Amino acid sequence: MGYKVAIVGATGNVGREMLDILSERGFPADEVVALASRRSVGTEVSFGDKTLKCKALENYDFSDTDICLMSAGGDVSKEWSPKIGRQGCVVIDNSSAFRYDSDVPLIVPEVNADAITGFTKKNIIANPNCSTAQLVVALKPLHDLATIKRVVVATYQSVSGAGKDAMDELFAQTRAVFVSDPVEAKKFPKRIAFNVIPHIDVFMEDGYTKEEWKVMVETKKILDPKIKLTCTAVRVPVFISHSEAVNVEFEKPISAEEATQALRNAPGVLVIDKREPGGYITPYEAAGEDATYVSRIREDATVENGLSFWCVSDNLRKGAALNAVQIAEVLINRKLIKPKAQKAA
Numbered sequence: 597m598g599y600k601v602a603i604v605g606a607t608g609n610v611g612r613e614m615l616d617i618l619s620e621r622g623f624p625a626d627e628v629v630a631l632a633s634r635r636s637v638g639t640e641v642s643f644g645d646k647t648l649k650c651k652a653l654e655n656y657d658f659s660d661t662d663i664c665l666m667s668a669g670g671d672v673s674k675e676w677s678p679k680i681g682r683q684g685c686v687v688i689d690n691s692s693a694f695r696y697d698s699d700v701p702l703i704v705p706e707v708n709a710d711a712i713t714g715f716t717k718k719n720i721i722a723n724p725n726c727s728t729a730q731l732v733v734a735l736k737p738l739h740d741l742a743t744i745k746r747v748v749v750a751t752y753q754s755v756s757g758a759g760k761d762a763m764d765e766l767f768a769q770t771r772a773v774f775v776s777d778p779v780e781a782k783k784f785p786k787r788i789a790f791n792v793i794p795h796i797d798v799f800m801e802d803g804y805t806k807e808e809w810k811v812m813v814e815t816k817k818i819l820d821p822k823i824k825l826t827c828t829a830v831r832v833p834v835f836i837s838h839s840e841a842v843n844v845e846f847e848k849p850i851s852a853e854e855a856t857q858a859l860r861n862a863p864g865v866l867v868i869d870k871r872e873p874g875g876y877i878t879p880y881e882a883a884g885e886d887a888t889y890v891s892r893i894r895e896d897a898t899v900e901n902g903l904s905f906w907c908v909s910d911n912l913r914k915g916a917a918l919n920a921v922q923i924a925e926v927l928i929n930r931k932l933i934k935p936k937a938q939k940a941a
């Protein structure tokens with residue numbers, strides 16, 4: 597007997613990707629339910645070779661559902677995740693609403709799967725920000741090898757990280773430039789087509805943006821609170837996959853060769869690193885893939901024990917939907933939940 601799984605936000609970028617990944621990985625679900633807002637009732641979404649008709653979240657009873665993959669933004673999550681959790685359904689939440697709650701584990705399975713047991717306090721598990729997920733997957737094997745002191749990261753984040761309306765805006769602006777129509781910016785504060793914007797999410801008092809703050813705080817919670825990290829988050833006119841230029845300072849010496857070997861052996865990482873034109877990964881190539889790719893691994897002689905690298909991953913997959921499904925798989929593989937239908941039988 598399998599699990600009953602609900603996807604909240606099934607019509608969105610991440611929700612659709614979740615449905616694809618559940619089907620691709622043969623997730624042990626007897627039933628998958630697609631939920632979205634009232635606007636989308638009856639909208640059809642693909643699930644493997646089936647189509648599912650969306651139902652409204654507000655009318656749905658979660659009492660016989662085992663796992664809810666929640667991907668409908670922070671406000672919806674704040675209102676619904678605690679209620680769903682109280683109905684005995686484990687919520688894996690993609691928003692930032694519960695990531696910093698000490699009673700909610702923040703999980704990247706390749707990095708801190710053991711921390712998942714804390715989920716029973718609220719029946720909620722948080723999925724990190726897309727930029728954090730790929731970063732910690734790449735940092736973990738290096739931290740194990742030489743202990744990270746400080747990280748400086750600049751992100752190059754695709755528009756799909758801001759939802760499907762943002763992807764439409766990049767498309768519409770690009771088209772407008774080619775046909776000499778006026779370029780309208782609604783979703784982004786400035787034109788994104790043929791441009792880059794050094795601002796994601798709201799500004800904080802200290803001058804950092806919330807997106808940058810999330811990467812700093814989440815890396816500490818997932819990997820190690822002692823790591824110092826500073827981030828500049830930038831939106832770029834790429835549809836899918838986030839890239840990161842990462843500089844790391846370690847406690848112990850580490851050569852580029854040792855780092856490469858550790859990364860090659862690490863779960864979830866693929867190293868593509870030939871020191872020649874095209875011998876590295878770009879976001880276009882990482883789209884649709886599960887791996888966190890690492891390229892351009894080199895020693896940084898300007899600091900003691902320094903290393904730089906380039907890291908790329910599909911933000912809708914490892915940065916969101918894939919990580920959420922992997923968390924659900926950890927729950928099942930470690931026998932932390934049982935299907936409610938089985939318990940009732």
Ligand SMILES: NC(=O)c1ccc[n+]([C@@H]2O[C@H](COP(=O)([O-])OP(=O)(O)OC[C@H]3O[C@@H](n4cnc5c(N)ncnc54)[C@H](OP(=O)(O)O)[C@@H]3O)[C@@H](O)[C@H]2O)c1
Nearest residue numbers: 605607608609610632633636668669690691757759760916
């Ligand atoms: N995109 C990424 O790279 C990424 C990475 C990590 C985390 N996340 C997080 O994942 C979440 C979803 O992102 P997305 O990119 O998929 O956004 P999106 O494409 O804009 O989709 C939003 C989804 O939420 C649903 N929704 C909105 N209001 C709702 C309500 N009141 N009740 C039920 N459903 C509602 C929408 O349904 P309708 O179609 O009916 O409006 C839609 O299915 C956000 O929390 C985001 O921060 C995204």
